[in-house]
Amino acid sequence: MRYGLAAKVLIGHLGGPPPEPSKFERNRRGPTTPFRNCLYRPNLRGRSRGSVVVCTCTRSRHPSTQLLTLQNLRKAATTFAKDQMSASVYSLPALPYAYDVCPCFPTLLRLCPSRPVTSTDVNTAFKALEPSISAQIMELHHSKHHQTYVNNLNAALRSYATASSSGDIAGQIALQGAIKFNGGGHINHSLFWENLAPASSSEAGDPQGSAPTLIKEIARTWGGLQEFKTAFTKVLLGLQGSGWGWMVRDGSQLRIITTKDQDPVVGGEVPILAIDFWEHAYYLQYLNGKAAYIENIWNVINWKTAEARFNGGSDDAFRVLKSSIHEVGEAFLVQLAYPHESEMSRILKNAADTVILCGKEA
Numbered sequence: 001m002r003y004g005l006a007a008k009v010l011i012g013h014l015g016g017p018p019p020e021p022s023k024f025e026r027n028r029r030g031p032t033t034p035f036r037n038c039l040y041r042p043n044l045r046g047r048s049r050g051s052v053v054v055c056t057c058t059r060s061r062h063p064s065t066q067l068l069t070l071q072n073l074r075k076a077a078t079t080f081a082k083d084q085m086s087a088s089v090y091s092l093p094a095l096p097y098a099y100d101v102c103p104c105f106p107t108l109l110r111l112c113p114s115r116p117v118t119s120t121d122v123n124t125a126f127k128a129l130e131p132s133i134s135a136q137i138m139e140l141h142h143s144k145h146h147q148t149y150v151n152n153l154n155a156a157l158r159s160y161a162t163a164s165s166s167g168d169i170a171g172q173i174a175l176q177g178a179i180k181f182n183g184g185g186h187i188n189h190s191l192f193w194e195n196l197a198p199a200s201s202s203e204a205g206d207p208q209g210s211a212p213t214l215i216k217e218i219a220r221t222w223g224g225l226q227e228f229k230t231a232f233t234k235v236l237l238g239l240q241g242s243g244w245g246w247m248v249r250d251g252s253q254l255r256i257i258t259t260k261d262q263d264p265v266v267g268g269e270v271p272i273l274a275i276d277f278w279e280h281a282y283y284l285q286y287l288n289g290k291a292a293y294i295e296n297i298w299n300v301i302n303w304k305t306a307e308a309r310f311n312g313g314s315d316d317a318f319r320v321l322k323s324s325i326h327e328v329g330e331a332f333l334v335q336l337a338y339p340h341e342s343e344m345s346r347i348l349k350n351a352a353d354t355v356i357l358c359g360k361e362a
Helices: 021-027 070-084 120-128 135-165 169-174 176-194 214-224 223-237 290-300 304-311 341-350
Strands: 039-041 050-057 244-249 252-261 270-276 324-330 331-334 353-360
Touching: 135 169, 135 176, 169 176, 176 270, 214 223, 214 252, 214 304, 223 244, 223 252, 223 290, 244 304, 270 304, 290 304
Parallel strands: none
Antiparallel strands: 039 050, 050 353, 244 252, 244 270, 324 331
């Protein structure tokens, strides 16, 4: 097992050698456990299995960076989960097309090999869909809007767990709306990021090559890809207020549907393609030009992902959601939330001791 440190340039200097397991076991007890504010990522997309943890604590007066074995890391995560959490908690997924940026902290860290972070790394993920979707929109949409849904969902789930354990039926009922709205926002946006790709990529630029089975079914249903786009645009422009446009598979049939606000696709329908039609998805760039937004977003549709969803089932479509939550023992511990650079700067500034662990399992 090999571990590489990617945060040395941010921390300033390293602390002593990694602590012995017994010492670490002692340090992680009590309300000031180093894992009090930890974020855990059990798997790095498409790469070797590994773990990334960001923790803040107040045990040391000096910044330090410690490397722990994956075994001890899991032990600590398990204890933290059992002691601190009683409900499932979710995290903001990384943008899937930022292949050259660490999916944990796209604005701060890069794993294997580790090196100083450049401004190119910071902007790659957000600029990937330009000019169809501006970097400004992507940054706000992903780091602010989607993160808010995640935060509110986690808060609602924690409150629901408390109400459930205390037998507060009225409290559980009152929380249903918040869980539905914010849970739907997390589901819909997670699916949305997965079905986007840079216009220069084969996934977006070659629909026939990336999705031969799906394109054939689209032609059978609507007469051709262009006819499908026209029909989809018409349905989406008919949506009053905010919501989502979807191509779904209903049994063996393809259909175009819309959902209001953050209502997700539920039941037996499998979401194949999603387009966000909330104003925050387009207004900063297209103003009230909804038709122009729809016309340009077709340039960055990931047809390879759509093909996989079409050939699979609900489990395949919602794969990104299942990977955003990690089960530890009898509780759940969430993957990393991917804070923006400004948020990490605040953490580094305010924490008396910041421990950033980056591990790669060979």
